[in-house]
């Protein structure tokens with residue numbers, strides 16, 4: 001009988017699973033000293049080891065291309081550090097703050113924007129630091145929403161999560177608790193009724209935002225895990241990262257967004273790839289991203305449309321980066337582009353129709 005499959009954390013595990021070649025071992029050892037590795041059984045099972053371009057492998061299996069660090073890439077690509085008033089809190093926008101309880105994740109994404117900060121060996125937020133973080137939130141009446149992120153907050157035990165959620169819920173001005181996670185796809189069996197119950201609290205709204213990038217990640221088990229949240233009255237949103245060779249073609253992106261909506265998950269953000277170190281092989285151009293968004297708008301239900309956003313390096317926050325459907329002609333008249341790409345004058349009487 002086989003033992004229960006384990007998360008692959010070492011190059012020897014990956015090699016034994018046929019996911020990395022011996023020929024690249026030395027270079028991959030270098031990658032492994034810099035960036036954490038974890039491929040859960042649920043994700044390993046999805047990888048077709050005979051496909052050198054497998055979109056699941058591209059997300060989780062270390063690649064020697066990660067050693068190629070570009071001058072434009074930054075250790076803290078979205079400028080978290082500039083907005084960290086106390087350890088564990090990132091307060092960039094007035095009405096919402098991040099609370100990072102742990103630096104551990106179920107899987108380690110090769111494109112992670114916090115890859116320099118996260119990993120299994122990073123210290124979790126101590127009891128004293130958590131107290132200080134909650135004091136900060138309690139002292140800032142403008143914080144309406146707290147976003148639990150990390151790391152992945154859902155690697156914590158239901159007991160620990162329940163305690164943090166209860167303490168947040170006790171702060172009167174905090175009305176919304178949002179959880180950013182990959183656990184429902186990476187490790188669906190962690191989403192137990194106890195875990196779901198731990199996130200719910202009377203009088204406050206909890207939202208769960210699932211990070212997934214390829215439709216194959218939404219396996220039957222992952223869909224069941226998501227249904228446990230939604231059936232319990234926790235609305236779900238999605239975030240995806242636009243990744244070259246993973247989801248940067250119209251068909252895959254469409255299938256991903258449809259899969260979310262089928263699971264009652266409203267697509268929220270499509271992130272342009274951040275300037276994380278050693279990730280240039282996974283980034284696309286913004287123009288390519290805009291073209292994909294146009295293709296999506298032209299083909300797919302409005303429910304399936306995320307916002308395409310860029311986190312501006314330096315800590316300036318996220319901004320939508322198009323595409324833009326409104327332009328002006330030489331006479332200064334507004335033109336609106338329709339889903340087929342045709343342009344229309346607005347208001348219509350401003351431009352007489354050609355007969």
Ligand SMILES: *Cc1c(COP(=O)(O)O)cnc(C)c1O
Pocket residue numbers: 078090091092093096097098147318
């Ligand atoms: C992304 C992010 C948020 C959440 O932004 P939304 O646009 O509300 O999803 C909040 N704070 C920080 C620091 C962030 O990076």
Ligand code: SF4
Pocket residue numbers: 104105106107108109111112113114115118150151152181182211
């Ligand atoms: S789950 Fe999120 S924080 Fe963790 S490695 Fe992936 S992108 Fe980074």
